[in-house]
Amino acid sequence: MPFAEHPLAESNPLTGRFRSYARVQTPRAGRTLARWTAGLGLLVLLAGFLPWTQNIRSTGSLTTLRPQDRPQTVPSTIAGRIQRWRVREGQHVRKGDTLVDIVEVKEKYFDPKLVQRTGEQLDAKIGSLGENRAKGTALSAQQTALRAGLQVSLSKARNYVEQSRLKVNSDAADLVAARNDFTIAERQQQRQEELYKQGLKSLTELEQRRLKFQESTAKLQSAENKLAASRQALTNAQLELASLAAEYQDKLAKSESDRRSVTAYQFDTEGQIAKMRNELANLSIRAGFYQITAPQDGYVVRALKEGIGEIVKEGEPIVTVMPDAPALAAELYVKPMDIPLLRVGRRVRLQFDGWPALVFSGWPGTSFGTFGGVVAVIDNIDSQGQYRILVTPDPGHEAWPKPLRVGSGVYGWALLDDVPIWYELWRQVNGFPPNYVGGPVADAGKAGKSDKKASKEEPSTEEDAK
Structure with a gap:
């Protein structure tokens, strides 16, 4: 609309004196942009009041909960000379199977009878x-x-x-x-x-x-x-x-x-x-001891001694064996300021290296490719400035992938309280720790194979205080 035809133009004394005002007009694109900007701003403002699940992020690797399930080296109890290899790398062995045959090297024991x-x-x-x-x-x-x-x-x-x-x-x-x-x-x-x-x-x-x-x-x-x-x-x-x-x-x-x-x-x-x-x-x-046997069922990972006739000392490792069907656990490291927020039994969401996942840490219910876990162990001493926790599979959720191997990388999110997004942004800008969970926290629903549902926990105030 020309400015001269505008209803306010008649009341403006400059209109009659300057003809340029009659040619000035507001672009339609500008008004559209202004409306979109105002709408987006209002949307962002409203989004700031949406719930956000606080969490403790940590990284680590896969290990085993039981020490006997971890990779172990099989040593030679006595000094000797390798006479024969009975296994190859990658071979599955049973407990008591002979791995290596050795013979004596000390003249005191040379007599076969x-x-x-x-x-x-x-x-x-x-x-x-x-x-x-x-x-x-x-x-x-x-x-x-x-x-x-x-x-x-x-x-x-x-x-x-x-x-x-x-x-x-x-x-x-x-x-x-x-x-x-x-x-x-x-x-x-x-x-x-x-x-x-x-x-x-x-x-x-x-x-x-x-x-x-x-x-x-x-x-x-x-x-x-x-x-x-x-x-x-x-x-x-x-x-x-x-x-x-x-x-x-x-x-x-x-x-x-x-x-x-x-x-x-x-x-x-x-x-x-x-x-x-x-x-x-x-x-x-x-x-x-002339036959070095497998201590338990597992796989021969690596031969630490090669060839025939090589001399081994007492207690010197000869071969590494990975136990069969270990009880996997995620070994995560948490900052000291986050340790008071954790306790044994708290639920954790995990993402494994090499496993496709789409993660929204604040909205666990919308994540895909993560798996449930439960805190099983919290160390009482720090390790290089961080505390180690062990997370085991959550029996109430989907099982962990079978192809996982010990040593794979893991990312974890320990789920805490629900707060508004604006509060979470303000907390992170100021470098404050997450809220101390003093009351019940609603657990998220059980996660399915597509990870459409995530999980939280309901810790007690007394247990969290510990």
């Missing part, structure tokens, strides 16, 4: 111990016999002493009788001498009396000698009785010494037998 010969030595030592025990039993029996013989010998010696004492008494009585006979014979001889001098007795009778006197003298001397011999025999019997205990004590002491020596040898032999049994057991167990 070392275990058998050690067993023979052990049997010989056990036989020697049995004979030694029999010797100890014989020595104990010998001591018993010596003690019994001592009692018998002592009884015999006492009897001999008593017999010698009785003989001394008998010889003493005989001596008294011989002395009486001698005295009587002496007196009779004297009387015969007097009677012969008086002529009352003949010389023949005197000589007979002298002969009897000589016989009495001889008997007296014999009785004295017998008594002296009996007394000497009694003394010898008493000495023998006294020395008999010392003699048997010496024999018993020698037998006891031999028995104790046998006992000491038995203890020493038993120690040697225990040592040989230990050595035999070690050799038997060592013989089982």
Whole structure:
């Protein structure tokens, strides 16, 4: 519309003075742009009040929840030389399958019949111990016999002493009788001498009396000698009785010494037998280390030693094995200021490397290609300035893809509270952390295969405070 024809042109005094005002007009495109700009501004303003799901973003990689499910190196327990490879890389093995055969490199174990010969030595030592025990039993029996013989010998010696004492008494009585006979014979001889001098007795009778006197003298001397011999025999019997205990004590002491020596040898032999049994057991167990076996079901990932004849040391790794069907978990790293917002059991959305996904972190319900998870572990110490958490598959959602492998990259979003978009923008501009979830937070619905629905959780205030 020309400006001169505009209703306000008549009231404007400049219209009549300047003809250029009559040619001025507002372009239609400008008015359209202004309307669109105003509409978009109003739309952005209204969009600022739309709900936005706060989340904690983190990155990491796939690992396993259980330590036994992680890749492990299989070492050689003993030093040896590789004799034969029984597997190849990528091959599936069962627990106990032989991976590598090795042979000895220490000259101490070169004998192929070392275990058998050690067993023979052990049997010989056990036989020697049995004979030694029999010797100890014989020595104990010998001591018993010596003690019994001592009692018998002592009884015999006492009897001999008593017999010698009785003989001394008998010889003493005989001596008294011989002395009486001698005295009587002496007196009779004297009387015969007097009677012969008086002529009352003949010389023949005197000589007979002298002969009897000589016989009495001889008997007296014999009785004295017998008594002296009996007394000497009694003394010898008493000495023998006294020395008999010392003699048997010496024999018993020698037998006891031999028995104790046998006992000491038995203890020493038993120690040697225990040592040989230990050595035999070690050799038997060592013989089982010549075949390096798979510790569990899995796949041979990489051979760390190559070729035949290569020397391996004790404890040196030979091959890496990846366990079969591991329980996967996402290993994510979270900033320290976000750790108080997490707890075990909080739900997380995950995106895996190599898996197509369309992610709107603030609107999990519109995301595609993400998978559900649950926080299973939160470390109590930091790792290079960040805290590690382990996320396991959410049993209430879709299963994780089977082609996933340990070590793949993972992106995670721990879902928190719902806030307006304008508040989230203001928070991020100021660098504030997400809201501390003090009350219940509505869980998102279960996600389907197309990820049309996402999930949240409903943590308790007390658990989140921990």
